Amino acid sequence: MDLGKQIELWNENEQYSQIIHAIEALEENQLTPELISELAKAYNNAADSNDQASFEKAIALLKTVEEPLGKDHNWNFRMAYAYYYLDQEGPALNYFERALEARPGDEDTLAFIEDCRRRLALPRFEKPFRTRVQESWRLFESEEQVLRVRMRNRIESEEIISQTTRLLHPAFSEIAFEMGCNQDHYDLILTPEGDRVRLIALDYYQKQMPESLKKHWNVMVGRQPAPKAALRIAGQEISADEVQVWITEHREKSVSLAVSCPALAGLMAENENQVWWILSILIDQTLGEIAAMAVIDEVKLVSQPQSDAGMTLAELPEALRGLGLDLNRDPARVLNSYTAYRMEPGEERLEQVRGDVTVGSTCCPVLIQQYLQGMTQAVDDLHKEGIAAGFFYYPIDGFQGEDRAKAILDFRDELEAEISEKAGTDAVTWLGGASGIHCGYLDFIAWDLKAVLDAAVAVFETSPVAWAAFQTFRTNVGGILLKSDEE
Numbered sequence: 001m002d003l004g005k006q007i008e009l010w011n012e013n014e015q016y017s018q019i020i021h022a023i024e025a026l027e028e029n030q031l032t033p034e035l036i037s038e039l040a041k042a043y044n045n046a047a048d049s050n051d052q053a054s055f056e057k058a059i060a061l062l063k064t065v066e067e068p069l070g071k072d073h074n075w076n077f078r079m080a081y082a083y084y085y086l087d088q089e090g091p092a093l094n095y096f097e098r099a100l101e102a103r104p105g106d107e108d109t110l111a112f113i114e115d116c117r118r119r120l121a122l123p124r125f126e127k128p129f130r131t132r133v134q135e136s137w138r139l140f141e142s143e144e145q146v147l148r149v150r151m152r153n154r155i156e157s158e159e160i161i162s163q164t165t166r167l168l169h170p171a172f173s174e175i176a177f178e179m180g181c182n183q184d185h186y187d188l189i190l191t192p193e194g195d196r197v198r199l200i201a202l203d204y205y206q207k208q209m210p211e212s213l214k215k216h217w218n219v220m221v222g223r224q225p226a227p228k229a230a231l232r233i234a235g236q237e238i239s240a241d242e243v244q245v246w247i248t249e250h251r252e253k254s255v256s257l258a259v260s261c262p263a264l265a266g267l268m269a270e271n272e273n274q275v276w277w278i279l280s281i282l283i284d285q286t287l288g289e290i291a292a293m294a295v296i297d298e299v300k301l302v303s304q305p306q307s308d309a310g311m312t313l314a315e316l317p318e319a320l321r322g323l324g325l326d327l328n329r330d331p332a333r334v335l336n337s338y339t340a341y342r343m344e345p346g347e348e349r350l351e352q353v354r355g356d357v358t359v360g361s362t363c364c365p366v367l368i369q370q371y372l373q374g375m376t377q378a379v380d381d382l383h384k385e386g387i388a389a390g391f392f393y394y395p396i397d398g399f400q401g402e403d404r405a406k407a408i409l410d411f412r413d414e415l416e417a418e419i420s421e422k423a424g425t426d427a428v429t430w431l432g433g434a435s436g437i438h439c440g441y442l443d444f445i446a447w448d449l450k451a452v453l454d455a456a457v458a459v460f461e462t463s464p465v466a467w468a469a470f471q472t473f474r475t476n477v478g479g480i481l482l483k484s485d486e487e
Contacts, residue, residue, distance in 0.1 A: 007038055016046035033065035037075055044081050055082040073102035077109060087125065089116045090380030093476075121477040122470075123449055125386040129171065129201070130426060130448040132386050133208050136171040141210060143167060148216060151181045164188070171205055173384055178223065188219045194280065194293060196334065196364055197378045200429060200445060201387060203331045208426065221331045222289035229285035229314070231278055238263055238278060240286045243313035248300070250323060256298040259283075259313070268303055276301060286313050287320075291327040294334050295320060338432055339365050345437060353393065353471055353479060354441060360434025362443060367431070371473045379473045388449040390472040391433075392456060393479070394465040396440045408435055412442050415459060422455035423448070457482050 003022065010018045019042035023035055040058040047054035059082045062075060069075040080095030093116040100109045127135075143163065150160050160179065168175050178189040190206065192199035202221045209219050229240040242263050249256040259279050261268075268275045283299065284292050311319055317327060326333070340361045349355030354371070362368050366378050367389055379389045392415070399407045416430050431443040446452040453470060460468040466485035471478070 003035075011041075011045075014045070016042045020046065033068045036061050036065050037069055037072075037078065040082075041074075041078050044078060044085075047085070052086060055086050058082040071098075071102060073099050073106070073109075076102060080112065084112065084116065086384070087386075088380070088384040089119045089123075090376050090383055092116050093120065117477050120383075120472060120474060122480050123383060123388045123472065125388075125449065127386055128446075128448040128450065129204075129386040130451075132171045133205050133447070136168060136205075137208060137210050137213075139170060140167045141212060144213060144217065148181075148186055151179065151186055171385070172201075184216065186217050188217060189223060190219070190221050191223050191284075191289060192221065192293075194284075194289070196293070197366060197382060197389075199290075199293070199331060200335060200364065201382070201385065203335060204426075204429065204447060222293075222329060223281070223284040224329070225288040225291075225317070226285045229282055231282055231285070233274075233278060236263070238282065240282055240314040241312050243279060243282060244310050245313050245316050246308070246310040247319070247323075249297075251297070253325065254295050254297045255320065255323070255325070256300070257296060258300045258302045258310075260302045260304070265303065268301070272301065282313060283316075287317055287327060288329040290329045290331055290334060294337070295325045295327065335363055338363050341365075341368070350437065352475075354391075354434070354436070356436030356438045357434045357441065358436055360432065360441070362432035364431045364443075364445075367443070367473045371475060374475045376474055376476075382445065388446040388452075388472060389444075390446065390449075390470055391441050391443045392460075392468060392470055392482070393439045393441045394460070394463075394468040395438060396435065396465075397438065398464055398466070405435075408440055411463075412440060415442055415456075415463075418459045419452065419455045422458060423451040427451040427455075453480075453482070 006022070007019055010016070010022075020039065023031070023039040023042070026035070040061040043054045043058040043061070047058075059079060062069075062079050062082075065075070076095045076099035080092045080099060083089070083092035083095065093113065096109055096113045096116060100106060100113065103109065147160065147163055147167075150156050150163070164177065164179065165175070168177065176191040176193055178187075178191065180187040180189075190202045192202055199221065206219050206221050209217075213219075231238050238261065242261060244260045244262075246258040247255050248258050261275070261279060264275050264278065279301070280299070283296070287295070320327060338361045340359070342359050343357050345356050345358065360368070370376065370378050382389050396408050399411070401407070412433050420428060420430075427446065427448040429445045429447070431445060433443055434441040444452070456468070456470065460483040463483075465483070467481065468483040469479040469481050471480065
């Protein structure tokens with residue numbers, strides 16, 4: 001029987017393992033894009049809802065044939081299906097919508113789209129991040145002695161990385177880290193890679209570290225500065241002394257830089273992104289990652305040296321201190337740094353949620369920026385870890401008088417305090433808020449959304465506002481009413 005016909009028969013009889021074995025037994029030159037897509041479908045169908053590895057395998061297979069099949073209904077549906085069962089409804093929705101474009105009116109696709117939007121509007125994670133973090137630290141406690149032995153003996157480096165990844169995996173689907181040891185002291189450095197949203201999650205994780213581990217382990221967030229920063233790439237070592245730096249703009253608390261590395265000139269012409277990655281890591285190693293995030297607004301790569309000599313990257317820390325900049329490496333300096341913003345609502349936006357905002361402040365500008373631009377990358381990255389980024393909103397027309405602005409801010413502060421008390425301080429991190437023509441807004445990241453929403457319902461129920469609602473930082477899903485003024 002023709003293999004295609006046989007695959008159809010196996011699918012009809014739900015014999016998905018037969019499909020997997022048959023396709024994987026083929027020689028590489030026999031594998032067509034269509035067969036690889038069928039193999040991904042089989043992995044999707046063979047998996048149960050908790051089989052994360054099979055769904056990840058399906059995605060990896062499908063990505064290899066995106067170029068020939070990326071506009072095909074089946075390819076997009078299979079990608080969406082895998083993301084859906086990985087509890088990543090954001091990417092799933094995107095692929096389901098693309099699948100619908102390829103096959104308008106498809107009932108299965110429409111049903112999944114409706115369910116994705118419902119789940120995104122009110123995420124109900126099987127395991128919220130708070131639970132995932134607890135599980136990760138319990139696993140770390142149970143295996144850390146073995147990990148210390150391996151690190152102390154300075155062997156089995158692949159096993160050390162593999163074990164540590166596995167210990168962190170209950171909390172993070174993907175994570176970057178570095179490790180080191182000095183006598184009986186062991187370092188685990190969690191790196192946000194310059195991402196403030198990821199920094200918030202890593203800081204939360206670090207703060208939940210059990211006391212029992214602190215005897216031997218020092219868990220830090222952000223790459224630490226090295227005395228002589230250097231990076232080895234493909235047998236070539238690049239040091240901070242070989243990188244030229246120019247301060248192109250100096251503000252009160254930050255600078256912009258231009259950087260050049262003659263030793264990477266050849267690579268710059270071939271792969272500018274890799275040069276960017278190399279120099280970014282060297283900057284982190286020289287200043288410390290948190291300090292770099294705090295004081296550097298922009299880094300521009302230049303292929304040719306500037307007119308003046310500038311300085312080496314190794315000399316940059318002293319130069320920044322000379323400008324009065326703080327190179328403190330405490331994550332709190334970034335996380336507690338608030339950006340104020342003003343907006344001018346137009347008539348066409350007043351009916352939109354947050355469309356009436358006039359002033360606000362936030363310690364996580366990227367969430368506000370992406371929401372206003374209709375982007376979802378940051379909120380999707382959090383969602384896949386069981387984290388919800390969203391906001392409460394409620395009417396403020398009841399606040400009147402000369403001290404109206406103060407009363408609105410005081411009410412927001414009271415909401416924070418009361419919801420935190422009821423949900424638990426480890427359930428939520430507050431990001432700031434905003435005031436609009438009609439509504440007030442309180443922004444947060446929920447490490448346990450159910451606990452936060454349950455607490456919010458109880459708090460709003462006794463509050464003076466007529467109604468209140470919750471929405472994630474998405475423009476393509478609706479809000480969820482927490483309190484209604486209707487009888």
